[in-house]
Amino acid sequence: MSFSYMPGFGNDFETESLPGALPQGRNSPQRPAYGLYAEQLSGSPFTAPRGTNERSWLYRIRPSVRHTARFAAFAQPHWKSAPNNGDHELALGQLRWDPVPIPNVETDFVAGIRTMTTAGDVFTQVGMAAHVFVANTDMVDDHFFNADGELLVVPQEGGVRFVTEMGVIEVTPGEICVLPRGLVFKVELVDGPVRGYLCENYGAKFTLPDRGPIGANCLANPRDFKTPAAWFEEKETPCRLIVKWCGAFHVTEIGHSPLDVVAWHGNYAPYKYDLSTYSPVGAILFDHPDPSIFTVLTAPSGEEGTANIDFVIFPPRWLVAEDTFRPPWYHRNIMSEFMGLIHGQYDAKEEGFVPGGMSLHNMMLAHGPDATGFEKASRAELKPQKLDNTMAFMFETRFPQMLTRYAAELDTRQDNYIDCWSDLKKRFNGTPEGDWS
Numbered sequence: 001m002s003f004s005y006m007p008g009f010g011n012d013f014e015t016e017s018l019p020g021a022l023p024q025g026r027n028s029p030q031r032p033a034y035g036l037y038a039e040q041l042s043g044s045p046f047t048a049p050r051g052t053n054e055r056s057w058l059y060r061i062r063p064s065v066r067h068t069a070r071f072a073a074f075a076q077p078h079w080k081s082a083p084n085n086g087d088h089e090l091a092l093g094q095l096r097w098d099p100v101p102i103p104n105v106e107t108d109f110v111a112g113i114r115t116m117t118t119a120g121d122v123f124t125q126v127g128m129a130a131h132v133f134v135a136n137t138d139m140v141d142d143h144f145f146n147a148d149g150e151l152l153v154v155p156q157e158g159g160v161r162f163v164t165e166m167g168v169i170e171v172t173p174g175e176i177c178v179l180p181r182g183l184v185f186k187v188e189l190v191d192g193p194v195r196g197y198l199c200e201n202y203g204a205k206f207t208l209p210d211r212g213p214i215g216a217n218c219l220a221n222p223r224d225f226k227t228p229a230a231w232f233e234e235k236e237t238p239c240r241l242i243v244k245w246c247g248a249f250h251v252t253e254i255g256h257s258p259l260d261v262v263a264w265h266g267n268y269a270p271y272k273y274d275l276s277t278y279s280p281v282g283a284i285l286f287d288h289p290d291p292s293i294f295t296v297l298t299a300p301s302g303e304e305g306t307a308n309i310d311f312v313i314f315p316p317r318w319l320v321a322e323d324t325f326r327p328p329w330y331h332r333n334i335m336s337e338f339m340g341l342i343h344g345q346y347d348a349k350e351e352g353f354v355p356g357g358m359s360l361h362n363m364m365l366a367h368g369p370d371a372t373g374f375e376k377a378s379r380a381e382l383k384p385q386k387l388d389n390t391m392a393f394m395f396e397t398r399f400p401q402m403l404t405r406y407a408a409e410l411d412t413r414q415d416n417y418i419d420c421w422s423d424l425k426k427r428f429n430g431t432p433e434g435d436w437s
Helices: 371-379 405-409 417-421
Strands: 005-007 013-016 037-042 055-060 095-097 113-121 126-135 142-146 150-157 160-164 167-171 175-179 185-189 194-201 225-228 239-245 248-254 261-266 271-274 295-300 307-314 317-319 336-344 358-361 385-387 390-397
Touching: 113 336, 113 358, 113 405, 126 307, 126 390, 150 160, 150 336, 160 175, 167 175, 167 225, 167 271, 194 307, 194 390, 371 417
Parallel strands: 142 239
Antiparallel strands: 005 225, 013 261, 037 055, 055 261, 095 358, 113 126, 126 194, 142 185, 150 175, 150 194, 160 167, 160 185, 175 271, 225 271, 239 248, 295 307, 307 390, 317 385, 336 358, 336 390
8 A cells, every 4th residue: 555645734735646636726516527526524613714724625436425324323332431420439649550451352443442531521522531542453344433523643552554534644653643523534553463542632623832932943843744645445345434423432334435535635634743853942051841842732722821632742852951850840730641651761750650551640639750760860960861762742631531430440550659759758857958868
């Protein structure tokens, strides 16, 4: 399978997989080329301001109304939506998990999604859900779309190929992709079983954060985002389409592939991004900046400066600050933080936080470096230091993240996580020097 990408974030793209399939100068000609159907996919209200208006025109073998028949209920027991009270008895606290195991039975991408937390309300399109996914088999004749929100995919182990109606995206650990609300796709495995993290965004779509005084460059640069070129599948065999709609799942059976878009143009499309192209900024004299300087994508809430979701990474970088405690400081936060580790070691945790693992620090629950990490950072020689071979991330939201029953009862939950701070000593002794013995 050959596929290619077009660079840029939020661009108005045009692409065709057959010459002349894309109409020029109009959207809906009377007789489109190749006998195709013209169809618009809208990601915003028609009257949204130009800067936030999202739509693409698709030229396809059959219109989408032919890609559905009668629906039936579909069981998806591990994928939950907000509002969700969890239905468990685990008390409030800081939480951490080891990786979720790859299943022993055949499990495709959609069947392998397990919800860890939910926030907000899927019915009013506010908030998010944090999931993990595990899979060991392809989706061959099954296809999926999510009417509840866009999906931010963060692979941690193994490569994933998203075969979408607008093109093919392949992502490996260290890359991410975003699949818009309503986009039809199936998932293939590139090189064996996969595991990763998934953020389901119920609210306003992800966009690039404003840079403010940083200026025109650095952080995530628009040119590094890649959108797939048109690709289509003409397959006349029985297929299924699974739909998530208002937290429930439905399935319909059709006699052909729904991935039949021969050409398209517009600005509502999937995209991928290589996290290694993120250009971090930081303190070059003293103090530790806020983690907001590591925001790759943000989904605004409507209240300025307060995100429905921030996707934040902690990439390789130099630490050079003088007379400064360099790891993240201890804090309590109005935001709720779901964190995962793609590879390497996170600088605030010396033990217990491993690739594929995750943690949850809900709003106003204190957290920060473990005791071992604090001791090491407090006594380190403050010479320039390169943090290398590391990539952690956060799904951060203004809303409380409610734990699911699956997450509360998961065997990999570290019941002793709170103990990582138990060896932090009282150093106050009434003198300016304190007790650093």
